[in-house]
Amino acid sequence: MIEEIRIADLGVIGAAHVALGPGLTVVTGETGAGKTMVLTALSLLLGGKADPATVRTGSAGASVEGRVVLEPGHPALERASDAGGSVDDDGSLLLVRTVSAGGDAGSGRSRAFVGGRSVPQGVLAELAEQLVTVHGQADQARLRAPAHQRAALDEFAGPEHARTLTDYRDAWSGRARLQAELDELVARAQERSREAELLRLGLAEVERVDPQPDEDVELAAEEQRLAHAEDLRVAAATAHTALAGENDGASDALTGVELVEQARRALEHVASHDATLAELGRRVAEAGYLLADIATELSAYADDLHADPRRLEVVNQRRAELGTLTRAYGSDVAEVLDWAQTAGLRLLELEGGGQRIEDLRTELADLDARIAALAATLSATRADAAQRLAAAVSAELAGLAMAGAQVHVEVRPADQPGPWGADDVEMLLVPHAGAPARPLAKGASGGELSRVMLALEVALAHGAGADRPGTFVFDEVDAGVGGRAAVEVGRRLAALAGDAQVIVVTHLAQVAAFADRHLVVTKSVREGVDVVTASDVRSVTGDERVRELARMLSGQEDSDAARIHAAELLELSDVGR
Structure with a gap:
């Protein structure tokens, strides 16, 4: 779980302390207030690309510091230890990323630290795979890709399927190496x-x-x-x-x-x-x-x-x-x-080259048989998982104001086998009763795709044998969604947060109302320069939270009607949970 993030001189943020916690945390604020920079800071901590252009104007560099609390035995602790980092007595791990500003020789450089030890940026990325699952609008676009859909199905299929897939990939790579050696021997036979x-x-x-x-x-x-x-x-x-x-x-x-x-x-x-x-x-x-x-x-x-x-x-x-x-x-x-x-x-x-050629051909034949057997096993487990995943996602869609919507997961033989196996996987959406099933890549609107992604994420989180990171981050997962659908999106996020830490950047009050913790990023102006200071990223409760929800609903936090509506949303979220 990410416990807190401290940001300095990143974009419009001069200094900010973002206190997080278990359950569902939402981050809201007016456009341009700095919500995006909060996600940028998180991306830096997770090994994302550093851009000197994000350093606050007039500053020599930006820094992001995050504290992650892990259970004993968590694989991220072992990786951090291998990198030379140390863990605090309370089980927390400190991650730091700095970015220098552009413009000077040697500028624009980035440095990463894990547990007090300087490490390559790639170490943060490795830790991120074990700590956080991030979904943004780009991820929604990737969901249209068959390869992404196949990866989701493989993840849902469980650990035994994952082990078979690993064995298959190892066999596939081994075959490629043997084939390359055989090709070289045959090509060089006359020369030899x-x-x-x-x-x-x-x-x-x-x-x-x-x-x-x-x-x-x-x-x-x-x-x-x-x-x-x-x-x-x-x-x-x-x-x-x-x-x-x-x-x-x-x-x-x-x-x-x-x-x-x-x-x-x-x-x-x-x-x-x-x-x-x-x-x-x-x-x-x-x-x-x-x-x-x-x-x-x-x-x-x-x-x-x-x-x-x-x-x-x-x-x-x-x-x-x-x-x-x-x-x-x-x-x-x-x-x-x-x-x-x-x-x-x-x-x-x-x-002995001639004998080696014959030995290689024998090895390849044996390996081809093993690859075919593993591919058949993968196809069988994918077909079984496809039915279960389709049912789970369709059930979630029903609760996301898409009554009658269904997702079909089709597993078909590929034209040519590859390192993923011998299957093509495609997800199709039936948006409502009586509508034809169409591929997600062609038939889903932005709002529908947002809900399908959320439904898929919930299904993966609760899938049989799923081994998922403990933190989920969603950037405007509610894009293209409104009304009752937005309420159901909030409800599903809250349900997902029952077993994990969920952080959501949203512009919908219907979603924000379900949060366990509501953070607001506000913009203040000093000498004509936009600045977000520590006091501008704050946790709101009670009447302050009602005012923020009212602002999100109508743009007028002091509107009595908007405040009444905001209070109703909060009451609805408590009842719904």
């Missing part, structure tokens, strides 16, 4: 075949060459050795001679190893007399051992190294083969091997 063939050729070439990890690096090193074998042998032999001398000992020159050995012996001879020379002697000895080992390895290297043109040719040929692979599939053998692994997995995927 070409890709698979190229991968097979590439993998066959890699398999033929059979490159080994780091083979290209090793072959490059071997090629360098073989291509410069004589230079390498001469260098190794020369280094060996310098270190260890010729094997035949013909040279009288001391070798590097021998010179180091002389140094070692000289130092060793005096090592006992000085620790520093002893340490240097040890290091010279280590150098001698190292030089001897190097000399041995150089000798072995020179003995093993021979020019081998045939091996060089084999190495160069192998490197050429590897080069062909690396030019096509990577910069080196490592990248070629990585490509081969990835290509193998991709080839498995491509070769």
Whole structure:
């Protein structure tokens, strides 16, 4: 239930406090007084579009604050909590919307708050779906649309039907996804075949060459050795001679190893007399051992190294083969091997495309059968609900001064099934006995459509298993209605308010007389500018309420005849309820 709304600088409203409550609340006032701005404020709280043009002239921005009282466990509380909002100890939730004025850079922006936390505008809209049902003249026009009529029937059909409809929509969406995947696979079949063939050729070439990890690096090193074998042998032999001398000992020159050995012996001879020379002697000895080992390895290297043109040719040929692979599939053998692994997995995927197509066709066939079964269930429950809804709305119309009027709800097979099922739904109105049934879209006047919408709303509110928001807002639901019909509209609104909070903006005294709370928006003038202040939106009772009803009846609140009529309406509303 919406407990209160505070408005600041919205349209002609400078500041207003709209106190609401349970039951039926009506909002009345002269044209231009600001009734529309009250609904605009409510729309902002419910996530409606923000228009900078609605900001009061001369103000930097407008703000609307609403307090909603919810029962523990209400789904709106969970959504608010998910958004980071907090709930007061008394179970009330604070909603705030601000709109900045246009004209400056970055102006016209809107901000929303839930439970003290800034949230996207969409969060307010989500909460609105769980809190409030709004009906205005635009909704009456939408009632002419078959899709709107089908949605109303689905709502009336109850929660089990709603679950079936959800299952159907999920299946329908799933089918669309599978069909899109199948269409893509079929469309790309030739392209996939070409890709698979190229991968097979590439993998066959890699398999033929059979490159080994780091083979290209090793072959490059071997090629360098073989291509410069004589230079390498001469260098190794020369280094060996310098270190260890010729094997035949013909040279009288001391070798590097021998010179180091002389140094070692000289130092060793005096090592006992000085620790520093002893340490240097040890290091010279280590150098001698190292030089001897190097000399041995150089000798072995020179003995093993021979020019081998045939091996060089084999190495160069192998490197050429590897080069062909690396030019096509990577910069080196490592990248070629990585490509081969990835290509193998991709080839498995491509070769499985045909099987995937068959699997998809099987899945689609199964899903089509499920969709057909769910559609049949929806059609059956809609046909049953259509009879009950037609009876309920027709009964309500009888009480809305449309004696003999009937509403027929027809459920027919659609030309093509859709995400809503396989049915077209159409509501037809028989406005009076003996009149032909004609579609609401063509045969209903504005006044008749207003009463049909109200009758439908009452039927939905009391429908079997209906799960409806706890607040209903009607904007001039009585448009095109007058006389006894207006009285019955008021009576039905009061009946609807027996189980919910109902807020009505009306210009008919016959409707306003049935209210539990009557709010009047009046216009005052300050310095030539229309302003509605907090004191101008007030709850009227007693004689003040009689005066307001008299004004609505005749435009003259002080007319004795109008006041008598107003008192009679109030008495009639008490008796009628």
